[in-house]
Amino acid sequence: xxxxxxxxxxxxxxxxxxxxxxxxxxxxxxxxxxxxxxxxxxxxxxxxxxxxxxxxxxxxxxxxxxxxxxxxxxxxxxxxxxxxxxxxxxxxxxxxxxxxxxxxxxxxxxxxxxxxxxxxxxxxxxxxxxxxxxxxxxxxxxxxxxxxxxxxxxxxxxxxxxxxxxxxxxxxxxxxxxxxxxxxxxxxxxxxxxxxxxxxxxxxxxxxxxxxxxxxxxxxxxxxxxxxxxxxxxxxxxxxxxxxxxxxxxxxxxxxxxxxxxxxxxxxxxxxxxxxxxxxxxxxxxxxxxxxxxxxxxxxxxxxxxxxxxxxxxxxxxxxxxxxxxxxxxxxxxxxxxxxxxxxxxxxxxxxxxxxxxxxxxxxxxxxxxxxxxxxxxxxxxxxxxxxxxxxxxxxxxxxxxxxxxxxxxxxxxxxxxxxxxxxxxxxxxxxxxxxxxxxxxxxxxxxxxxxxxxxxxxxxxxxxxxxxx
Numbered sequence: 001x002x003x004x005x006x007x008x009x010x011x012x013x014x015x016x017x018x019x020x021x022x023x024x025x026x027x028x029x030x031x032x033x034x035x036x037x038x039x040x041x042x043x044x045x046x047x048x049x050x051x052x053x054x055x056x057x058x059x060x061x062x063x064x065x066x067x068x069x070x071x072x073x074x075x076x077x078x079x080x081x082x083x084x085x086x087x088x089x090x091x092x093x094x095x096x097x098x099x100x101x102x103x104x105x106x107x108x109x110x111x112x113x114x115x116x117x118x119x120x121x122x123x124x125x126x127x128x129x130x131x132x133x134x135x136x137x138x139x140x141x142x143x144x145x146x147x148x149x150x151x152x153x154x155x156x157x158x159x160x161x162x163x164x165x166x167x168x169x170x171x172x173x174x175x176x177x178x179x180x181x182x183x184x185x186x187x188x189x190x191x192x193x194x195x196x197x198x199x200x201x202x203x204x205x206x207x208x209x210x211x212x213x214x215x216x217x218x219x220x221x222x223x224x225x226x227x228x229x230x231x232x233x234x235x236x237x238x239x240x241x242x243x244x245x246x247x248x249x250x251x252x253x254x255x256x257x258x259x260x261x262x263x264x265x266x267x268x269x270x271x272x273x274x275x276x277x278x279x280x281x282x283x284x285x286x287x288x289x290x291x292x293x294x295x296x297x298x299x300x301x302x303x304x305x306x307x308x309x310x311x312x313x314x315x316x317x318x319x320x321x322x323x324x325x326x327x328x329x330x331x332x333x334x335x336x337x338x339x340x341x342x343x344x345x346x347x348x349x350x351x352x353x354x355x356x357x358x359x360x361x362x363x364x365x366x367x368x369x370x371x372x373x374x375x376x377x378x379x380x381x382x383x384x385x386x387x388x389x390x391x392x393x394x395x396x397x398x399x400x401x402x403x404x405x406x407x408x409x410x411x412x413x414x415x416x417x418x419x420x421x422x423x424x425x426x427x428x429x430x431x432x433x434x435x436x437x438x439x440x441x442x443x444x445x446x447x448x449x450x451x452x453x454x455x456x457x458x459x460x461x462x463x464x465x466x467x468x469x470x
Contacts, residue, residue, distance in 0.1 A: 009081065009107075009202075010031035011107040012170060013076040014074070014076075017228045020073060025062055028041075031079060031202050031206050031254075036057055038054065040093055041077045044175045045073070053078075053094065058079065094107045097140065101150070102174040104171065107169065109189075111167075112134040115137055118137050122137075122140070137163070141163070142159050153178075157234075164452055164453075166186035167180070168180070179191065180222075181220055184240065184244075185242050188202055190203070190216065191217075194207060194213075195211070198230070203253055203259070205254040220236070250384045262434065262436070269302070270432075272302070273302060274429040274433050275353070275381045277303060279424075281421060283350060285307050286353065287309055311341055315339070338369065347374055350379065352380055353382075355382070367380070367419055379420050381422075388445070389445050447460075
């Protein structure tokens with residue numbers, strides 16, 4: 001329901017002494033929030049790679065009928081929300097390519113910032129491309145490297161030296177599984193022990209429900225080969241500044257996940273507490289925008305002493321608003337999807353807490369609904385600073401024109417939303433809630449300073465270039 005930014009993907013890889021398809025399928029269901037457009041599984045068995053993938057949720061794309069007969073002791077899986085490449089089923093993953101010694105299958109979470117340049121370069125050299133996703137360049141570079149190196153670790157390292165941007169990868173070279181995280185650590189990736197084998201997956205929340213044990217995060221720049229008995233780390237030859245995406249904690253990840261040693265739920269609660277310190281409000285009740293604003297609102301309630309209550313009933317079976325084709329249909333879906341709880345709202349001064357504001361259209365409508373239900377006042381607090389700059393690392397926020405905060409001041413946004421007050425957490429407050437050095441975070445969408453070199457944008461370590469966001 002939240003109008004927050006859309007994420008790209010989730011990945012999983014598993015190897016065991018028994019069939020892993022069930023583990024991969026369940027893990028994909030547990031990380032379904034990371035992508036709802038397509039899903040797929042590749043397993044290697046009987047000397048061949050077998051892949052099932054299609055558009056739709058895991059329950060549809062990988063229905064029992066479709067995966068009947070799919071089995072193997074090693075495999076990878078993927079859920080996708082497109083941010084690079086179209087929504088066509090041709091871009092569904094895992095992506096598989098043949099090479100001289102077999103098949104490579106790839107599941108990719110993130111986005112490459114130099115994809116267009118690399119694609120143009122290699123098209124001039126005669127390479128053919130069949131999809132329009134950046135993951136295809138990863139596959140083709142690995143195939144080229146394997147022709148000369150015939151060593152997956154060396155092939156991955158050589159590929160990493162050419163690509164730039166965000167990537168967490170699960171890769172099969174026939175019956176060998178590798179987990180790879182980019183040197184900046186933009187996107188999460190963790191290791192776990194499950195059943196009679198091991199797993200790599202985007203979030204820890206996909207390990208515990210399978211009866212597994214979380215081992216650790218894959219480190220930025222690390223390559224990990226995973227077998228049914230153990231795992232072997234190939235650490236990076238050199239370190240670069242980290243750039244963990246702050247939105248993983250603010251919005252994307254499941255609250256029960258732990259990313260880089262920080263529980264998502266606890267971070268969100270601290271965000272709410274700091275919001276209460278930075279922007280107090282004289283109201284009767286604190287309520288969240290379900291579901292992503294719950295922990296933020298709870299933190300605000302705890303720190304402020306103002307009671308927390310649920311004020312919206314969410315219908316989980318209405319079409320997802322962000323994929324509906326027209327604005328009118330999206331607005332109608334909002335009406336069907338959220339219904340106010342009148343006993344919470346009527347005659348009371350309400351403070352609603354959300355994780356972020358991108359365009360403001362959904363929040364404006366929800367405030368209208370609350371006022372129609374009898375709210376005396378409606379105040380808004382937001383768990384991320386104003387979004388003012390595009391993301392080039394796998395979040396569906398591509399142009400400054402779509403951000404309400406680039407066009408209007410906070411007071412003007414308040415008027416547009418028809419809220420009685422509006423406040424965002426500060427960047428310093430967000431960093432404090434994350435309990436992480438600011439230099440280890442990607443905050444580009446809220447401060448306009450990018451951790452990698454993006455043409456026409458400010459690098460975070462620059463001090464002379466002035467940038468105009470108007």
